[in-house]
Amino acid sequence: MDFYVRVFVRIYTSAGAMKNTPLKLSYVYQCTGCDSFHLQPLGRTVSKNTSVRYLPGFGPIVPQECTDCGKKYNMGGPIWSAPIHDQDWVTSILSDVKSMKARYPAFDRISAVLTTISEELPDVPLFVSLHNLCATLKCTSPSAVVFRSAVINAGYRISGTHVNPLGLKSDALMEVIWDIMRCWVS
């Protein structure tokens, strides 16, 4: 933590493995008015019996103007939109660290980060910030607990993110997030 990043790379050279790459990448459209974002996968697959075909992703995923506020989108990416953590590995490292607590001077911080990651939605690449949502609406913020309950009651999943203490990952569509915020404001 804090000192360096160590990167271990495994290179796949088979044509089959290469075909999976576009499935893990997405363009991002982010609204210039309300910061809503939408992911546009580069590729998709179609399965038929035992064969899998690799095709370009369907698009566009957003209209010219944001459906939530009417402003234009900025485009970014491609970003990595597949899971960024191996959850089994994170869980096993966390239990290793806990079993050798004395060996880690930064134990509290390391275990906090690993715990957050282990509880993070693995299949949601980006997160919203309650702070930013409220800045857009110029309203006071609901507590994270209230907001989380609203998302869960609407039938979606939600978690924190190790990237930002105020960040929340969810599989709810942006329009659901905005509906919840409308209810809060009104």
Ligand SMILES: [Zn+2]
């Ligand atoms: Zn917008």
